[in-house]
Amino acid sequence: MPRNIVVIFGASNILWMVFAVSQNVKVEIFPEDKMIAQIGDSASLTCSVPDCKSSLSFSWRTQIDSPLNGKVKTTGTKSTLVMNPVSFENEHSYLCTVSCGDLKGERGIQVEIYSFPKDPEIHWSDLPEVGKPVTVRCLVPDVYPVEKLEIQLLKDNHALVSQNFLELVDIKSKETKSLEFTFTPTEEDIGKAIVCQATLIIDYQPSTKTTTEKMQIYISPKDPVISVNPSTSLQEGDSVMMTCTSEGLPAPQISWSKKLDNGDQQLLSGNATLTLIAMRMEDSGIYVCEGVNPVGTNRKEVELTVQVAPRDTTISVNPSSTLEEGSSVNMTCSSDGFPAPKILWSKKLKDGNLEPLAENTTLTLTSTKMEDSGIYVCEGINQAGINRKEVELIIQAAPKDLQLTAFPSESVKEGDTVIISCTCGNVPPTLIILKKKAETGDTVLKSTDGAYTIHRARLADAGVYECESKNEIGLQLRSITLDVKGRESNKDYFSSELLVLYCASSLIIPAIGVIIYFARKANMRGSYSLVDAQKSKV
Known part of the structure; x- marks a missing residue:
């Protein structure tokens, strides 16, 4: 609001209040001069006419007839305007009008507000x-x-x-x-x-x-100081105590951690002193002391070395420890220890002795043969001892020297027994499958160790038999044809014994017929006599 408007408004307020004081009856108001009220608080104006002996009435209004923004309570000779809570709408000049019988009176008061509720x-x-x-x-x-x-x-x-x-x-x-x-x-x-x-x-x-x-003034941690007792170079089984200090304000919190191979850190302790007992080779590495407070971090590193005999010897084989004959292989050996172990490759002989091959980390075999199969030994060697690891190398070849036979012969007669057998010269043995071929489909035979027995051969058993030998490298097939012959002529079916039996039966049958005839006649006459029967024919 422009300052000249504020001055004019203020002057009109004063004239209005002076006019409001003129009265025929004495009106009292509290507070007497003006009210200063804080926004949000509760405030009240009280208008009273203590000397009125007649009927009495009160009314309240603002200078510009704005809403009162308060509640009026009238009791006896007093009327109170309550503003709860005080707000911007209560910043006005208020007028209390009183009627005492035929007499009237008025009294005005200015309400000013402010807000200053909290500390900075x-x-x-x-x-x-x-x-x-x-x-x-x-x-x-x-x-x-x-x-x-x-x-x-x-x-x-x-x-x-x-x-x-x-x-x-x-x-x-x-x-x-x-x-x-x-x-x-x-x-x-x-x-x-x-x-x-x-x-x-x-x-x-x-x-x-x-x-x-x-003011809490901070000082970032300064360079930490590390002390190691007895030394940073240790033997396996030793103990070590490391202490770290760092200045700062507030005093830095000290922690210890160890650097891992992947770059991360493994937290070990939240104390200034770190003690390691019964040290092992894997305890070697970089240890980090870190001082931390609310405004910064500072760190210091120390490297511990634990000397140990060779251990954890490992072998990796590329492409595999099982190979196809003629291929190449790399066998790589590593061994942990301090100082770094020397690597020695050997091959184990049948008598258990070792045949030295190389002193390199990697042993390479090219154009392998089946006799290269065997157990290879890697040794990690340093002044403190020896540690070894073995690996078995297996050289495989595709099936070969496959043989398929029929015993006693590939040509048999009906009723004979025949054994079909399949063998392979590979080491290690390969998988052998025997089949009987047919236009309608192959039949897998239940063989034992590559052999299938046909008892009492029939004409239907004749045909092509196939042996399949396979391993991871490849397969080989062999086949034979079995011929089953029938009997050569009818005499095979009518031997001398059968002929005798045939003749005997030709005589017996008529005799039996005669006996049956006379028996029937005897039955008709009531009796039968072989002598009488013969006489009658003479």
Whole structure:
């Protein structure tokens, strides 16, 4: 609002209040002069006519007939306007009108409001650290009217910066104001006080709120110092104690960790001292001491070496420990130990002795043959001892020397027994499958060790028999044809024995017929006599 409008408005208020004081009956109002109320609080105006002996009535209104924004309570000779809570709508000149019988009277009062509810707040752009610029901010929330506000920042009772907020605004509102100051802390600032002070002029009287904070000045951890007892070079089974210290403010928290092969760190301890007992080779490596506080981190490394005899000897075979004859293979050996072990390759002989082959990490065999199969030995050797590892190399070849036979012959007669047998000269043995071929489909035979027995051969058993021998490298096929012959002529079916039996049967059958005939006749006569029967024919 322009300043000239404020002056005119203020003058009209005074004239209005002077007019409102004129009365025929004495009216009292409390407070007498004006009211200063804080937004959000509860406030009340009381109008009374203690000398009225007649009928009495009260009414309240604002200068410009705005809503009262309050509740009126009238009891006897008093009337109270209660504003709860006080808000911007309550900033008016209020008029209390009284009727006492035929007499009337009025009394006016001005209500002014403000907002200054909280102490100032101190905020930092970062943790204050020695040697690094930092900004401190004094914040005063929910202030009205801001044109009557002053903020001041002090350090150890010395003013750093201050500001008045004299701007006028058209809209009534609570505002948050702040004041900032940037400086570089030193060690001398440790423990000194930062003061944020806000002053609001209320009814020409200053109201001051203050917040004081003792500065916590930080110092980032300085280079850690490591001590190792007894030494960084150790023997397997030894113990070692490592102590780390680092300066900073506040005092850094010390931790110990070990660097892993993948670059990560394995946390070991949150104490300044790390003790390792019964050291092993895998305890060798880089150990890290780290000092940490709220403003920084610093670290120091130390390397421990544990000397041990060769151990954990390993062998890798490329492409595989099972190979096809004629291919090449690389066998690589590694062994842990300190100092680094020397590698020696040998082949184990049948008598158990070792045949030295090479002193390289990698042993290469080219154009392998089946006699290269066997057990190969890698030894890791240093001054402290020997450690060895074995690997078995298997050289395979595709099936060969496959033989398929029929016993006693590939040509048999019906009723004979025949054995079909398949053998392979490979070492190790290959898979053998016997089949009987047919146009309608092959039949897999149930063989034992590559042999299939046909008992009492029939004509249907004749045909092509196939042997299939295969392994991971390849396969080989062999086939034979079995011929099953029938009997050569009919005499084979009518031997001399059968002929005798045939003749005997030709005589017996008629005789049996004669006996049956006479038996029937005897039955007809009631008796039968072989003698009488013969006589009758003479």
